[in-house]
Amino acid sequence: MKAAIRMIDPGLQSSVQDLGRPGWAHLGVPSSGAADPISLRVGNRLVGNPDSAAAIEVPLRSCLMSFTHAATIAITGAVEQGVLTLASGQRQDAPAWRRLDVPARSTLRIDIAAPGARAYLCVAGGIDLPVVLGSRSACLSTPLDALAAGPLRAGSKLPIGSVSLAGPCRTLDAHAIHSLREHLARRTLRVITHPDVAAIGDLDKLSLRVSSQSNRMGVRLETPVPSAAVGSNMITQPTACGAIQVPGDARPIILGVDRPTTGGYPVIATVVFADLPLLGQLRPGDIVRFQVIGVPEALMLHREQQQWLNTLCPPRPELPRTIDLNCDLGEGMPMEHDEALMRLVTSVNIACGGHAGDDATMQRSVLAAMKHGCRVGAHPSFPDRANFGRAMLSMPIEDLERSLVEQITALMRIARGAGARVEYVKPHGALYNAAMIDPDLADCLARAVRACDPTLPLVGLAGAAALSRWNAAGLAVISEAFADRRYEPDGTLRDRRHPDAVISDPGQAAAQALSIASRNSTGAQSICVHSDSPHAEAFLRAIRERLAAAGIEVSAASLNP
Amino acid sequence: MTTPGSPFDQVPALAWTSERTLRITLGDQISPATSDAVAAVDDALRAAVLPGVSDITPAYASVFVEFDPLTLDPAVAESAVLTAIKSVAQRSAGEPRLIEVPVCYADEFAPDLSDVAALHGISAEAVIKLHTSGSYRVAFLGFTPGFAYLSGLSKGLHTPRLVRPRTTVPAGSVAIGGAQTGVYPHPTPGGWRIVGRTPIVMFDAARRPAAHLSIGDRVQFVPIDRARFDLIARGGK
Numbered sequence: 001m002k003a004a005i006r007m008i009d010p011g012l013q014s015s016v017q018d019l020g021r022p023g024w025a026h027l028g029v030p031s032s033g034a035a036d037p038i039s040l041r042v043g044n045r046l047v048g049n050p051d052s053a054a055a056i057e058v059p060l061r062s063c064l065m066s067f068t069h070a071a072t073i074a075i076t077g078a079v080e081q082g083v084l085t086l087a088s089g090q091r092q093d094a095p096a097w098r099r100l101d102v103p104a105r106s107t108l109r110i111d112i113a114a115p116g117a118r119a120y121l122c123v124a125g126g127i128d129l130p131v132v133l134g135s136r137s138a139c140l141s142t143p144l145d146a147l148a149a150g151p152l153r154a155g156s157k158l159p160i161g162s163v164s165l166a167g168p169c170r171t172l173d174a175h176a177i178h179s180l181r182e183h184l185a186r187r188t189l190r191v192i193t194h195p196d197v198a199a200i201g202d203l204d205k206l207s208l209r210v211s212s213q214s215n216r217m218g219v220r221l222e223t224p225v226p227s228a229a230v231g232s233n234m235i236t237q238p239t240a241c242g243a244i245q246v247p248g249d250a251r252p253i254i255l256g257v258d259r260p261t262t263g264g265y266p267v268i269a270t271v272v273f274a275d276l277p278l279l280g281q282l283r284p285g286d287i288v289r290f291q292v293i294g295v296p297e298a299l300m301l302h303r304e305q306q307q308w309l310n311t312l313c314p315p316r317p318e319l320p321r322t323i324d325l326n327c328d329l330g331e332g333m334p335m336e337h338d339e340a341l342m343r344l345v346t347s348v349n350i351a352c353g354g355h356a357g358d359d360a361t362m363q364r365s366v367l368a369a370m371k372h373g374c375r376v377g378a379h380p381s382f383p384d385r386a387n388f389g390r391a392m393l394s395m396p397i398e399d400l401e402r403s404l405v406e407q408i409t410a411l412m413r414i415a416r417g418a419g420a421r422v423e424y425v426k427p428h429g430a431l432y433n434a435a436m437i438d439p440d441l442a443d444c445l446a447r448a449v450r451a452c453d454p455t456l457p458l459v460g461l462a463g464a465a466a467l468s469r470w471n472a473a474g475l476a477v478i479s480e481a482f483a484d485r486r487y488e489p490d491g492t493l494r495d496r497r498h499p500d501a502v503i504s505d506p507g508q509a510a511a512q513a514l515s516i517a518s519r520n521s522t523g524a525q526s527i528c529v530h531s532d533s534p535h536a537e538a539f540l541r542a543i544r545e546r547l548a549a550a551g552i553e554v555s556a557a558s559l560n561p
Numbered sequence: 562m563t564t565p566g567s568p569f570d571q572v573p574a575l576a577w578t579s580e581r582t583l584r585i586t587l588g589d590q591i592s593p594a595t596s597d598a599v600a601a602v603d604d605a606l607r608a609a610v611l612p613g614v615s616d617i618t619p620a621y622a623s624v625f626v627e628f629d630p631l632t633l634d635p636a637v638a639e640s641a642v643l644t645a646i647k648s649v650a651q652r653s654a655g656e657p658r659l660i661e662v663p664v665c666y667a668d669e670f671a672p673d674l675s676d677v678a679a680l681h682g683i684s685a686e687a688v689i690k691l692h693t694s695g696s697y698r699v700a701f702l703g704f705t706p707g708f709a710y711l712s713g714l715s716k717g718l719h720t721p722r723l724v725r726p727r728t729t730v731p732a733g734s735v736a737i738g739g740a741q742t743g744v745y746p747h748p749t750p751g752g753w754r755i756v757g758r759t760p761i762v763m764f765d766a767a768r769r770p771a772a773h774l775s776i777g778d779r780v781q782f783v784p785i786d787r788a789r790f791d792l793i794a795r796g797g798k
Contacts, residue, residue, distance in 0.1 A: 023616060024706075235591055271579075295579075511612070
């Protein structure tokens with residue numbers, strides 16, 4: 001049984017939160033994430049997690065949970081101390097802002113204490129719920145679990161991630177804890193006035209009371225602001241976390257992490273980034289004041305806050321980031337062409353007779369891949385050399401499966417003869433595109449791979465339906481993204497018929513590769529560059545240069561089991 | 562006014578709404594030309610792949626660019642955004658997708674259809690005819706995951722919102738609110754008048770694309786009967 005936390009009494013709208021899912025606002029998806037990211041990050045650092053690990057956010061009241069296995073935890077935020085009850089019935093204090101080891105079958109109670117509204121329970125290894133659109137955070141404004149788990153319920157079981165991924169734990173001295181508590185108790189929010197609003201000189205003089213109607217969508221203030229600040233409704237605009245909206249009743253709402261992504265109320269000012277965590281700690285009844293500052297000061301505050309936190313409690317050293325580069329080869333181009341690209345990639349997808357290639361080209365390609373230290377992958381296709389595997393072929397699914405098995409085993413046989421091994425399978429051309437969305441073709445590929453070697457991973461487009469299907473079928477999966485193809489805003493590939501579907505500038509291909517490798521919004525483990533592009537070599541050089549400059553290593557190491 | 566040949570009716574205006582958000586204003590009212598400009602700027606900004614940018618969010622007449630100012634210097638961000646806006650003139654817009662959204666207007670799915678008809682002094686059939694003959698465009702997505710703001714509702718169907726919003730509107734509900742029409746992707750509270758329901762799942766975070774509709778799409782509502790609704794809802798075609 002996997003280690004887990006079981007919610008006995010989740011209190012009021014407790015939820016799982018990490019640093020959120022930015023990048024999807026254009027689909028109407030709020031960023032979500034911890035309402036007080038400072039407490040989350042420090043808690044994660046105390047137990048050796050990366051800042052972005054998921055934790056339990058407990059608002060306003062209390063929360064009772066139990067641990068199936070021994071675990072390392074930290075409680076941070078608006079809490080004095082937790083109460084730990086061991087399996088023997090013995091009780092002990094669980095002080096906040098410290099790393100604690102809790103034994104198996106112990107129970108932890110967390111009570112929220114003023115000043116402040118939210119506590120965080122961080123656990124070494126993090127809460128290991130499925131990642132939805134790049135994050136494990138619940139979005140409490142979208143009902144019916146459309147986005148990750150909603151509010152936690154009694155009986156919710158939260159799996160704990162692998163502790164082996166945790167780094168060194170940090171400790172805080174009494175002074176550091178005091179300084180964190182003091183920081184989070186501040187009730188003056190620094191704001192930047194909105195460009196549409198003529199100078200509101202009085203913003204600094206307001207004292208506004210926080211309403212009990214506040215939640216993760218927004219902090220509602222029950223004191224009306226002077227009527228000069230109340231505008232009429234505007235046409236719907238994008239919103240920002242921290243934006244101070246003034247609806248018709250003149251009672252401002254400071255938008256929170258689960259805010260709607262667009263809205264029509266006028267905005268008077270926006271809370272600066274450095275003070276957003278304070279929004280998560282505002283309690284009903286608190287009195288809030290604003291202090292107007294300029295953009296340069298806001299930037300300085302942001303920078304200083306990062307430095308302060310990093311000195312107080314350094315982040316876990318970053319694991320070296322790596323990304324695989326792959327290319328389709330052995331498709332009948334001159335060997336010099338293929339070898340030039342093999343010098344630059346880490347995985348080669350070798351045509352195995354379906355759309356191109358024969359025993360001789362497979363043999364040459366495998367030897368060259370070995371020479372250049374590349375992983376060998378099988379690149380089967382619809383058996384359709386006339387169309388280079390680029391046309392949809394209507395054939396009985398059993399015949400396709402048989403052909404795929406023949407193609408993959410042909411390369412396996414040749415690789416074995418050369419002292420190498422086929423390490424993955426990536427479908428080609430029309431078969432690739434169709435299998436990503438067609439479950440019948442995805443299943444056919446899965447059966448073919450299983451017949452050849454059930455440990456072989458299948459490569460597919462990051463985010464495609466086929467990947468989860470293969471995963472569910474028990475096959476390993478490698479997700480890839482393209483450096484030389486444009487993506488639509490929703491993460492799908494732009495249609496090839498679109499005039500702007502293909503990237504032709506090496507600089508842009510490199511920028512896209514960096515975005516794939518660093519932000520990893522697509523979650524891709526490998527980047528593909530099309531070998532038939534006249535720019536393939538220039539692209540690969542530009543990509544390598546850009547990745548190296550960003551400290552990202554090109555390697556297939558992380559793909560090996 | 563801009564120079565002839567410019568893709569913009571109005572010179573794009575940049576303003577900082579905070580130290581991390583740059584707003585590009587492309588108009589001051591809801592119009593097809595402004596939506597074209599918004600979609601073009603949105604597309605150019607995405608194509609520019611600026612490191613440090615976390616969100617590019619379009620709406621009716623503006624686009625917000627949110628970024629991490631410690632990764633991307635605000636001055637650099639501003640000039641990159643300007644460059645992207647300039648590139649719009651050279652970029653060719655692709656043909657918009659035409660997405661057919663099947664809608665069952667049967668009574669059980671359309672609690673407000675008869676009220677809408679009565680308010681306009683026409684029959685329910687005439688409301689359905691007007692609603693399905695309209696050609697709509699997705700101005701942008703917002704409010705809740707997968708919710709598309711559709712413009713192009715026939716004037717003959719502009720209807721005031723409910724005085725008392727419903728606490729829950731079923732997922733897939735097709736509704737009219739003021740001059741707008743749209744599909745509720747999830748069960749949410751809502752004050753628009755419900756005239757039908759689609760069996761299509763408008764948003765699924767595990768699917769790619771997650772949202773059924775995308776900025777710039779043209780949408781056509783297609784009337785279907787209850788049997789067809791059930792068939793599509795079960796996964797048939």
